[in-house]
Amino acid sequence: MNGMSMTTPLGNSSDVLFLMLGAVMVFAMHAGFAFLEVGTVRKKNQVNAFVKILTDWSVSTVVYFLIGFPIAYGISFLKPVKQILGENQGYDITHYFFLLCFAACIPAIISGGIAERAKFWPQVTAGAVFAGLSYPLFESLIWGKNMSLLQDVFKSLGGAEFHDYAGSVVVHSIGGWLALPAVLILGPRMGRYVRGKSHPIPVSNIPFLALGSWILAVGWFGFNVMSAGHLEKISGVVAVNSLMAMVGGVLAALVASKNDPGFVHNGALAGLIAVCAGSDIMHPLAAFVTGAIASIIFVFGFHIEQEKLKIDDVLGVWPLHGIIGSWGGLAAGIFGSEALGGLGGVTFVSQLLGTVSAIVFALVNGFLIYGVLAKTVGIRLDPEAEFAGADLSIHNIGAYPEDSIR
Structure with a gap:
């Protein structure tokens, strides 16, 4: 920036633009979540997937504005616009x-795990609690205003603070482990397991699934790179590490799944999830290995979950986000070390402590919230509604209305 101080009005504006572009890229990822789910569920549940994710986004926007962001960072926007703009062009x-x-x-x-048999409004309610209360509380302990409460413990026990640059653990692991109680309490879809035998339900649309993966992968560079927060802190290493982890995931899934397109496209996401935590401190080759290992975890983890444990997690969000997000937290402690070409400043013990604390936090919250909802309003569609499909039962229209008329 030709020596310009980033505290000048132009510097502040640059930071605002930098963050805004990152926000738009990550916002676009929600279209990726939608198409990934729409391509995986049956035709009779495609409309529901689209409406669920857009509604969850809208509710999250409101509750995070009013409650979640103030919990995480101690900043409220219930004040005049002049004060919101402040001297930094509205950076906050x-x-x-x-x-x-x-x-x-x-x-x-969570939406991907509970697809095809969950009631609409109870899930919207659960999402509001998670986005407005549960997630911000953990966010505050790792990234926000209450960092010292937990990070000091990790540092004293493990020799360093818990490092999660872009949310392998804080976002993805928390999301995946929150989904597990919901999936278990809901139970499997009708016909998924009959008399102890597995009857896999085929996906509806590989092109939509692939489109979802591509949208997520492109948006992920905003997710990771713009986590720097300020233009002057941007890191080219983060960008290339994200790329290397993604292709490591694709290539590993290609081999491990024997060319299965569903696993190949989810393999890209596995790599990206795993590299979030250490994308700023790993060597690119380590990021490639991290992504490849993550993809292998998903290919075999999905099979174990579905066929051995008989958990009907429709999109495999527990292994993909929960387990692989946890792997990402640990991988930062391994490949972030100077001995393996990383920047250092991390320890495996601290990464393990932070990762385990997220798992415990998510499981307690998931069982509590979904347990209460299940005992009160109920969280599962009745058999007739599930058989007809969530599109007609909840939204009164299918994904292909002309076909319905015919």
Whole structure:
């Protein structure tokens, strides 16, 4: 910037633009979540997937503005616009927009696990609680105003603070482990397991699934690179590490799944999820390995979940986000070390402690919230509604109305 101080009005504006562009890229990822789910569920549940994710996004926007962001960072926007703009061109409120996109990932992740048999409004309610209360509370302990409460513990026990640059654990692991209680309480879809035997339900649309993966992958560079927060802190290493982890995931899935297109496109996402935590401190080759391992975890983890454990997690969000997000937290402690070409400043012990704390936090919250909803309003469609499909049962229209008329 030709020596210009980033505290000047132009510097402030540059930071606002930088964050805003990142926010728009991550916002676009929610279209990726939608198409990934639409391509995976049956035709009779495609409209529901689109409406769910857009509604969850809208509700998350409101609750994170009013409750979540103030919990996480101690900043409220219930004041005059002049004060919101302040002297930094409204950087804080743009930061809210960017971090909202992370918070809204939580209900979007869960949506894929509970697809095809969940009631609409109870899930919207759960998403609101997670985006407005649960997620911001953990966010505050790792990135926000209450960092010292937990990070000091990790540092004293493990020798360093817990490092999660762009949310392998804070976002993805939390989302995936929150989804597991919902999937378990809901139970499998009708016909998925009959008399102990597995009857896989085929996906409806490979092109939509692939489109969802591509949209997510492109938006992910906003997710990771713009996590720098300020233009002067941008890192080319983060961009290339994200790329290398993605292709590592694709190539590993290609081999491990024997060319299965569903696994190949989810393999890209597995790599990107895993590299978020350490994308700023790993060597690019380590990022490639991290992504490849993540993809292998998903290919075999999905099979174990569905066929051995008989957990009907429609999009495999527990292994993809929960387990692989946890792997990303640990990978930062391994490949971020100077001995393996990383920048250092991390320890495996601290990464393990932070990762385990996220798992425990998510499971407690997931079982509590979904348990209460299940016992009160119920969270599963009745058999007739599930058989007819969520599109007609909830929205009174199918994805292909002309076909319905015929």
